[in-house]
Amino acid sequence: MKKLYSLMAVVLLASMLLSACGATTPTPAATQAPAPATQAPAATSAPATQPAATQASSGTAPDCTQANVFCVGDVTDVGHVDDKSFNQSTWEGVQKAKTDGVVDWAQYIETSDSKDYAKNIDTFAQAGYKVIVTTGFNLTDPTYAAAKQYPNIMFIGVDQGLQKDANHPDWPLPNLVGLVYHEDQSGFLVGALAAMISKSHKVGGVFGTDAVPAVWRYGEGYAAGAAYEDKKNGTTTTVTRVYHNDVGFDKTFTDPDWGATTAQSMIDKGADIIFGGGGITGNGAVDKAAADKVLAIGVDTDQYYTLPEADPYLLTSAMKPIPGPLEDLIKLAKSNKFPTNGLYYGASGYAPYHDTANLVPANVDAEMQALLKGLTDGSIQTGVSAAKPAQ
């Protein structure tokens, strides 16, 4: 009996050693990564298009070092590609480019620790990838450093609004573009809609800290949009905005309880539409409003797909859609027309009304489309500063 066990141990050991060496193993066979279960947000303001199912690359990786093989790599921020947030939207954009035949091979690396940012970017660079996409503010500096180190690789930093300063003296680099958004335009659109739909003419906005410029632009754009429609229609809408400035940066976007109680106090004072802008904190406000049968407005992506419990009361979402503009940038990189001014503004927008479409009269919908057009072509200005003015 004892001998049998030791024999087994030897066999197991041998098999383990063989797998470790793997000298005779051919190239990794087709492996399928788990496909993110959630759906992609529908196209901005268009009637709900069929969301494309996300799917990881399958098949054998080609030799990306060949000049004619166009490979795109995606380095996530700490987390996973199916996080229902930026990591997921970014990977959807890369996937979209693959499905549309723009790229030959797409691959992601999920970052598990912030000290690996540079290494993960480097893994793609060493393998001859032509475009490397990095997700989120935290990767700004590693992406900048890599762009300087690899001048022949195009880098796209999602949500990375850089400017020339002491730490980035050579900005803008010809091979680095930050994909950024006019959040004030998205906020303006949903603010205008809120002013037109609200019966009490009291609307609320629950936000993360306004020290983050994007949050400031959402919130102030929201008020500006409501004021624009007030002026046009002769109404007076009270816009209550509360920024979660009383806690640290690590908590301001992850405090759904604060979001819910803040929304509650606005509802108690008669607000009948609540805009939740700022990560999970805003989600708390949206969920609370919907639970109280009060209309809610989501943020960043079409939250119809990420907060299903709020669906019956989700009026729209202020969107900064990533997949479309990201694919455009990848196309530009492929055709050697990569922007060289360092920044690329993605189109702003608002999500379809979905379940609340019957609450939006045709003339309001027409006004919304006119506003989107006006903001896009510049004939309407939000008047919101890029960041909170220093006191």
Add this chain to the structure above:
Amino acid sequence: MQSTADKGFIRRLGQLLNPLLVPFLAIVTAVILGGIIIKVVGGDPIAAYKGLVQGAFGSPSALSETAVWSTPYIFAGLAVALGFKGGLFNIGAEGQIAFGAVAAALIGYALPGWLHTSIPPYIHIPLAVGAGILAGAIWGGIPGALKAYTGGHEVINTIMMNYIALNITSYLLNGPMRDPNPLNLSARTPEIAVSARIPPIFDIPGMRVHWGFVLALLMAVVVWWLLWKTTLGFEIRTVGANPDAAKYAGINVKWIITLTMALSGALAGLAGAIEVTALNYRHELGFSTGYGFDAIAIALLGKNNPYGIILAAILFGAMRNGATRMQFLTQIPIDIISVIQALILLFVAADAIIRFIYRIRAREERVVLTRGWGG
């Protein structure tokens, strides 16, 4: 027929290797089970492990990154092991690492401003690292003193102190110590001065391995020397083995318990200080999540032996580092590494499973992890 000299050599080799047997078989078993799990979720285990090994050891830069990952694991593993040797279970390494990093970062970026002068590296680096060691020692020494003089159990107290440390760190990094750069959106300190930075060993881009790794290896020798070659080490081990006997032998048990926890905390603080001064050049919230807890697994896997801890830390560092390439080549979720590490820990802690599977007789002394409330 073997000569007696040969027999003696084989017996000594066996004695040397015997303590390695169970950890080794635990790793093998965990790797095999991990392979089965990869297969079940639809991956190719051979390709995955090939990627893992390549990513950890396949190139000079891979080796360098493995060393970078192993460095905090060695320091923190030594910290936990030193506690174990004194009969104390330091679960507080996480908080001690955080405070070590905060203190090193503060001295690193603020000291030149306070003194209104630049400081040469040979003074600034020791000051920054020393501040980290001191902060860790204080944060470890408090639960040590509580245990020695009031009987408050160090397991409870170190866990509590973790929460206090992490929340104070969060306050500091969001408030007084926050990077004032207007573009900064994170809870992090400014970058430390160049004079406080421990340089990389090689001046090659992409080779980040730094002198902190060498220091970690030296520290393992120091801890071994302390534990087995000094009176203090003898006292620590005696208190760990039997506090009553130690007291009867005239050892100041309360002082030794406090000192052991302070030394343990100092090593953990050193882990945080080195990460700041040699690698990240700043402290950032979210960094080091879990090093203190992985360190417990590393101490157990290394059987609380300083040299065993080096091996265990390099193994864990290699797995964390190689995971990137594994995912790059096979798209297998990086979390599989955590599963394998958890399985290793399970098999090392519950070594009866391994002994049963491979029919190994229990011959070595059992490791005393911690004592009950009365101890």
